[in-house]
Amino acid sequence: MGVKETKSKLMTLPDAANLIKDGEYLALGGFSITRCVVGFVHELIRQGKRNLVVSEDIGGLDLDLLVGAGCVRKLIASGGSLDSFGPIKRTMDAFLKKKIEWEEYSNLGVEFKYLAGALGLPYIPIKSLLGSDLVKYLPPDACRETTCPFTGEKLLLIRALNPDWGIVHVQRSDPMGNAQIDGPRWDNIELTRASKRVIITAEEIVDRAFIERQPELTAVPDYLVEAVVHLPFGAYPTNCYKYYDCDFPHFQHYVEINQTEEGFKKYLEENVLGVKSFDEYLDKWIDIDKLKKLKTHPILGY
Amino acid sequence: MTETGHAQEFSRGELMTAVAARALRDGERVLAGTGIPQVAATLAKYAYVPNLVILVENGYAGAIPVHPFVGTSDNRALYRSTIFTTFLDMNGMVLHRGKVDTGFLTGMEVDMYGNLNLTVIPSYEAPKVRPSGGGGANDIASLSDRILVIMRHERRKFPAKVSHLTCPGYIDGPDGRKKVGLRGKGPEFVFSNLAVLGFDEESKRMNLISLHPGVTLDEVKANTQFELILPERIPTTEPPSVEEQRLIREVIDTSGYYTGWKEPKIVWWGKE
Numbered sequence: 001m002g003v004k005e006t007k008s009k010l011m012t013l014p015d016a017a018n019l020i021k022d023g024e025y026l027a028l029g030g031f032s033i034t035r036c037v038v039g040f041v042h043e044l045i046r047q048g049k050r051n052l053v054v055s056e057d058i059g060g061l062d063l064d065l066l067v068g069a070g071c072v073r074k075l076i077a078s079g080g081s082l083d084s085f086g087p088i089k090r091t092m093d094a095f096l097k098k099k100i101e102w103e104e105y106s107n108l109g110v111e112f113k114y115l116a117g118a119l120g121l122p123y124i125p126i127k128s129l130l131g132s133d134l135v136k137y138l139p140p141d142a143c144r145e146t147t148c149p150f151t152g153e154k155l156l157l158i159r160a161l162n163p164d165w166g167i168v169h170v171q172r173s174d175p176m177g178n179a180q181i182d183g184p185r186w187d188n189i190e191l192t193r194a195s196k197r198v199i200i201t202a203e204e205i206v207d208r209a210f211i212e213r214q215p216e217l218t219a220v221p222d223y224l225v226e227a228v229v230h231l232p233f234g235a236y237p238t239n240c241y242k243y244y245d246c247d248f249p250h251f252q253h254y255v256e257i258n259q260t261e262e263g264f265k266k267y268l269e270e271n272v273l274g275v276k277s278f279d280e281y282l283d284k285w286i287d288i289d290k291l292k293k294l295k296t297h298p299i300l301g302y
Numbered sequence: 303m304t305e306t307g308h309a310q311e312f313s314r315g316e317l318m319t320a321v322a323a324r325a326l327r328d329g330e331r332v333l334a335g336t337g338i339p340q341v342a343a344t345l346a347k348y349a350y351v352p353n354l355v356i357l358v359e360n361g362y363a364g365a366i367p368v369h370p371f372v373g374t375s376d377n378r379a380l381y382r383s384t385i386f387t388t389f390l391d392m393n394g395m396v397l398h399r400g401k402v403d404t405g406f407l408t409g410m411e412v413d414m415y416g417n418l419n420l421t422v423i424p425s426y427e428a429p430k431v432r433p434s435g436g437g438g439a440n441d442i443a444s445l446s447d448r449i450l451v452i453m454r455h456e457r458r459k460f461p462a463k464v465s466h467l468t469c470p471g472y473i474d475g476p477d478g479r480k481k482v483g484l485r486g487k488g489p490e491f492v493f494s495n496l497a498v499l500g501f502d503e504e505s506k507r508m509n510l511i512s513l514h515p516g517v518t519l520d521e522v523k524a525n526t527q528f529e530l531i532l533p534e535r536i537p538t539t540e541p542p543s544v545e546e547q548r549l550i551r552e553v554i555d556t557s558g559y560y561t562g563w564k565e566p567k568i569v570w571w572g573k574e
Contacts, residue, residue, distance in 0.1 A: 031360065032375040057389065058437050060375075079420070079435020083336050083373025084559060092432040104421070107359060107438035108398060111389040127398060128444035131482030133467040134436070137426050154483025183377070184361035184386045241377050248372075300369075302377035 017043035029168030064088035086255035116160035117194030166195030177225025183241030315561035320542035336373035339406035405446030416471025416489035443469030455494035
């Protein structure tokens with residue numbers, strides 16, 4: 001009795017990354033040094049994607065790798081960093097050298113654009129950004145200042161964002177794409193609803209029955225998901241709440257070597273282009289000592 | 303139990319953090335970003351305003367961290383949170399709604415009207431320096447009821463007018479914010495490593511409130527590109543207390559990374 005849902009969307013990382021075509025618009029679900037879509041981005045770089053438009057509300061390691069590797073033509077973001085480890089230098093450098101176009105909003109600016117896109121609305125009013133220089137450098141069709149037709153107060157109208165693809169790394173998903181996130185979920189909810197299609201990379205694949213026990217934990221429902229990739233350590237070296245900590249030495253190494261473009265190229269060669277798979281890269285960095293440090297404490301979550 | 307009295311020796315970073323922490327009021331809602339703002343808010347909560355509500359833009363609140371953290375995205379910072387939520391909830395429904403009493407910011411430049419630059423120097427057209435970018439800073443400055451600023455006091459960081467206006471302070475005068483349609487009262491204090499500064503009631507231009515111990519007026523003037531409004535008598539900032547320093551050194555900033563009380567080295571911060 002009952003319906004048997006058998007549509008598994010599980011696929012390999014290379015197959016999932018291959019769904020993305022040059023020139024398409026990707027929304028990345030990472031944030032600074034936490035739950036970044038590192039594994040997916042590694043594969044995009046290996047596959048030589050070009051001219052991508054990328055949005056990440058607050059840029060993290062995944063964005064920096066993609067921009068540094070020359071895959072990105074345009075960026076929609078409010079900024080980004082690797083928290084106190086250091087800057088996302090490739091991204092900032094690309095801006096300084098005018099290698100990428102950057103449509104720069106504030107955090108809520110990008111978030112509201114996702115929200116409008118998620119609701120199927122053409123624009124949404126916002127009360128930040130008014131009076132700032134950020135508005136001056138947005139493209140002419142990106143926003144409009146107006147007054148509220150009901151109250152007369154000043155409003156800024158910003159256009160909706162509908163990415164072609166939303167990519168999010170989560171802790172658990174079933175094969176159909178019902179994905180659970182542990183910890184804060186920043187813009188992941190609106191991002192996945194605004195996107196035309198969603199790809200989930202997951203630490204663990206669980207049965208539908210697991211999801212059925214607590215459906216309120218489902219952050220992304222299967223009917224929005226196109227592909228699911230089982231990708232343990234898919235956010236490494238960024239942290240994944242309750243699964244692994246940040247790799248401090250890895251970040252220190254990255255920030256150090258990333259000070260120059262040559263250094264970054266060396267990092268890219270060693271970690272992305274010169275390896276055949278994500279596992280090969282993980283193997284370089286994670287031995288048993290490292291694993292013991294990354295492993296989270298069951299109560300602390302880090 | 304707790305020792306009283308002032309700390310014998312302290313770094314300017316510790317003083318700046320302690321003074322900033324003292325400005326937070328019990329029961330208020332503060333939104334603090336990575337860096338000294340986060341450390342100061344945590345210090346305030348642990349030292350004297352236990353009902354302070356610390357909101358973090360990532361989407362968590364109620365955290366009681368026990369290990370030093372690399373930033374707001376370090377899972378150490380969110381330990382014992384009572385809610386995990388989204389940007390839309392935290393920044394949208396609390397900040398944008400107008401329920402954040404204090405926004406706590408830092409940046410590259412602050413000018414005489416409390417405007418901040420976190421984006422680019424010297425200009426967007428011909429940029430030379432580009433730090434991480436505003437992130438949520440513009441939202442916090444635009445939408446909080448009042449703003450507190452942390453800034454290293456150097457001449458290049460205190461221009462008369464910011465190179466790029468990322469975060470509106472008073473913009474250009476007493477009704478600057480109202481003219482462009484912003485809610486909230488604007489910046490109240492600037493905590494630097496040399497002084498505590500505020501904003502004149504009438505003109506909304508930056509004024510001097512107190513000098514840190516050992517700092518001369520000349521030193522502050524030399525590091526400020528515009529003229530500060532001075533009080534009749536300039537008091538000395540109260541140094542950190544023994545308890546404030548203990549909390550900074552033993553709990554919140556054990557490596558000295560934020561407050562510079564010792565030469566910092568990021569080693570792998572523990573779980574012990």
